[in-house]
Amino acid sequence: MNVLVLGSGGREHAISWKIAQSSQIDKLFIAPGNAGTNQVGTNVDIEADDFQGIKKFCLENKIDYVVVGPEKPLVDGIADFFQDDPEIRHIAVIGPNKSAARLEGSKDFSKQFMKKYNIPTAKYQTFTKDNLEEGYAFLDGMKPPYVLKADGLAAGKGVVILNDLNEAKDELRAMLEDAKFGDASSSVVIEEFLDGIELSVFVITDGQSYKILPEAKDYKRIGEGDTGLNTGGMGAVSPVPFADTAFMDKVENQVIIPTIKGLKNEGIDYVGFIFFGLINVKKDPFVIEYNCRLGDPETEVVIPRLKSDILELFEGVATRTLSERDVVFDERAASTVVMVSGGYPGAYEKEKNISGLNGIFDSMIFHAGTKQDGPTYVTAGGRVLCVTSYGKKLEAALDKTYDNLKKIDFENAYYRKDIGFDLEEYD
Known part of the structure; x- marks a missing residue:
């Protein structure tokens, strides 16, 4: 093959x-x-x-x-x-095809879809520059924090959460009238803020049946304690301690099954991965967003925990025989921590020599923004690489990851030192 x-x-x-x-x-x-x-x-x-x-x-x-x-x-x-x-x-x-990929490509489409099929999500309304004043009025009727989402793809930067009403109104105007995110913010979804803890759930589907993959929790903020700017992801862990059997049963019955049935009912032939960005609100799952592919850096813990032959699953998708394939998980925990260039997610330098890669033996290194210059590896992006480790428990996986991160270096390298620490209360 x-x-x-x-x-x-x-x-x-x-x-x-x-x-x-x-x-x-x-x-x-x-x-x-x-x-x-x-x-x-x-x-x-x-x-x-x-x-x-x-x-x-x-x-x-x-x-x-x-x-x-x-x-x-x-x-x-x-x-x-x-x-x-x-x-x-x-x-x-x-x-998925273009029609199916609208689940990620249009926040408004996905919210309408969820509403139609009674999939739990935050209350919302969509606005354009033609009804900007109505958007202001909608914000007036909400409680902070205020969540504004560009309708289209904005390279992970199209979601803004603000506590001040006037700032929220200014942001709405900037997104709609000033095209802050280009065409992506020609429409803006305003939705209620949900207070809970987030996680990511993934399925692979052939349009008829589906298989649930290992769940994960990622960490988007640049700073420890989930502070600072949003990034493409600073680390991830799997499994997620609070996603127990009872919670995952709710996810399957209230979110996954209605999504698969809803797509079929709409005549949308969805083939591939569906990424459910969820939030656990008092032990109930709500959908924050759909994505039409695997997440990053969640993939770097989800895929290592998949024991099944991935080409067997792809063949099942391609031939519409996925229901006949087995998905087997590695029972060990997996953790990954991302090492980024100094200055990221703002301006950052490239072409920095990376040292220490050959000294890693009991973890996996997954490259992101790297290239090879002869025998030397150099940085070529904001997120440079991540170190993934297994452990019988999550704490052991994280210890191994952090021990190996200390062996890798390049000028102005940075990584968060608290990935997974917020989950200790669930052990």
Whole structure:
């Protein structure tokens, strides 16, 4: 089986690492990849949104499966591009089509969908610059904090939470009238703030059946104690101690099953991963958002805990036989902590030599923003790499991760030292 993975981050390295272990893999390519993916497959100098370049490569290399890591190619319709072209229609794309990807691509669409199918979520209303005054009035009727979400994709920066009413109104105007997030904020969803603790739940589906993957909790803020600016993710853990059997039964019955049934009822053929961004409010799950792919850095703990052959699952998706496949979890806990460039998520420097990578033996390193310069690895992004470890308990996994992080260094490197500590009360 020849497989092409699209993307260049830690998520794609973890997926590629898992695919490389499959007994079914013949050739594995990653486009464009990073210095880590090149260790498990062959990097290809094609961007994930270059559909014509991807088509050409797939035909020349007899690709059987295209696994789409990031959301943008999915929202832009890469699955439709393959399905509509007779030359490449036979190649299976692991990822939803453009219509299905609206679950992530449009906050308004996903909120309407949840409301229609009684999926628990925060109360909301959507506004454009044409009814800005109504937006102000809606804010007047709410209690702080105020949650404003750009409708479209905004590279993870389109959600703003403010405590001051006037600041919230100024932000709404900036998003709508000043196009703060470009076309992504031509519509803005304002919703009530839900007070609880967040987690991520993932399923893979062939449009008919689904399999639930290990859950995870990620940490988005740059600063310890969940302070400072939002990032693409500073670490993650799995399993999540408060996601016990009773809670996960609620997730499956109140969220997952209605979502799968709702998609079928809407005539939306959803194939691939669904990422449920949830919040636990007094032991009840509410959906904060949907994503149409795996999360990052959650993938770096979810995929290591998946004992099943991932290509078996992809084959089940492609042939609509997923119900016949088994999903087996590793009972051990997994933790990952992300090492980032100094200044991230603001301006940061690149081309910093990374040392210590060869001294890690009992943890996994998943590369994100790295490249290779001869025998040397150098930084090439804000989130540079993450260290993932197993442990019988979460505390043991975290100890191992932090011990190994101390061995890796580059100029102005930074990582949070409190990942998972907020979960100690649930042990």
